[in-house]
Amino acid sequence: MYLDYFGLKEAPFRITPNTEYWHAGGQRGEMLAALLYAIGQGEGIIKVVGEVGSGKTMLCRKLAAQLPDSVDSVYLGNPTLAPDDMLAAILADLGIEPPENGRQARLAQLNAALLARHAAGRRVVVFVEEAQGIALDNLEFLRLLTNLETATDKLLQIVLFGQPELDVQLADPRIRQLKDRITLSLSLSPLVEAEVADYLRARLTVAGYRGPDLFSPALIARMTALSGGLSRRINVLADKTLLAAYAGQTHTLTPAHLDAAAGDADMQPPPHRHAGMRRWAWLSIGLAAALGLLAWVAWQALAPAPAPVTALPQTSRQPAAAAPAAEIAERARQTRLWLAAAAAGTHVIQIATAKEAGEAAVLLESLDAATPQPVRVLHGLSQGAPAWMILAGEFANRDAAMAALRALPASPTGAPFLRTVGKMRSAVLE
Secondary structure (H helix, E strand, C coil): CCCCCCCCCCCCCCCCCCCCCCCCCCCHHHHHHHHHHHHHCCEEEEEEECCCCCCCCHHHHHHHHHHHEEEEEECCCCCCCCHHHHHHHHHCCCCCCCCCHHHHHHHHHHHCCCCCCHHHEEEEEEEEECCHHHCHHHHHHHHHHCCCCCCCCEEEEEEEEECCCCHHHHHCCCCCHHHHEEEEEEECCCCCHHHHHHHHHHHHCCCCCCCCCCCCHHHHHHHHHHCCHHHHHHHHHHHHHHHHHHHCCCCCCCCCHHHHHHCCCCCCCCCCCCCCCCCEEEEEEEHHHHCCCCCCHHHHHHHCCCCCCCCCCCCCCCCCHHCHHHHHHHHHHHHHHHHHCCCCEEEEEEEEEEHHHHHHHHHHCCCCCCCCCEEEEEEEEECCCCEEEEEEEECCHHHHHHHHCCCCCCCCCCEEEEEEEHHHHHCCCC
């Protein structure tokens, strides 16, 4: 092998997912943060979709490894399991064997085990891989498992990992109840050229490489095209390219080495199945309300266009004329007081987000007379990090809020959406 020749301690491009080689690029790090936050909320079903070889299993394993100590994970990797066998597998992962005979008896076993863990301050999350291969009736059975609950908490949370065919299944009206339970939907987009360069460099570094970059920009561009930005294909091409260079006893990787690797792997650029898909993950409306805008960029990416949104028009006013940061902080304090007293079902429209208080001040100054009143500022979590969010209006119910949202003019800054007081309370930062 080429390990000693290139100064490596181990093979850097094995296709078996190894969390030591976890790379947060391509927005995988943000997705991991969003998943951890969603699991921390303990509500709903989570869905992660990606092409074959896009890194779903790596993300699943890294997520399992990063869970808090109070969360137990169960892994279902066989999509052909019948409901009774699913129950047996879940019970086995929870250390409960042998399972009782019959579905009702096994459900009772599972419910008792989950209640015991809940009483001990623990929760359970089930990771389901290859979910696109699960029959509709069995997907519906998984949804029914999320009905196991106490008076205040769900006892079981489910994360579905699947190929794009999973979305086709979920569009079937026969399982619309499952689709309605999905609070977070993420899409693993292929890596772009710059991200492929970072990915290659990061894996080589973990494997012990300390020399100059092995893959030139031209090779990376060609590899991105051949692999379609899918990590598994990148690994195969990179491994075989290094092997071809080693066979030629050169440390300089050339297009000929990459072409030989592609030929050996019988690899051609993959078809663009989702050429219209924009970058990154998207949040369902339900999660956007529930998680305090974990990913504003994600919502923008797949928000229906052209949905009517609040205008934040160009303004001739200078940032210096904006309300000072101290005023923004005071607005946020007043918002916290209002959140504590307002009815949980009260709706507002979130129209913008800013990283800094000064930026929030400029956004406030840019609002026009069409903006619903009152306008508030919320300091809370956005994409796992503190952010300043601009909230407009105060509506007693969703219908009234939706009417106001639809009446807003278009904006170049993104798509506003609805939030409720009850859900925002969990996202507030002091």
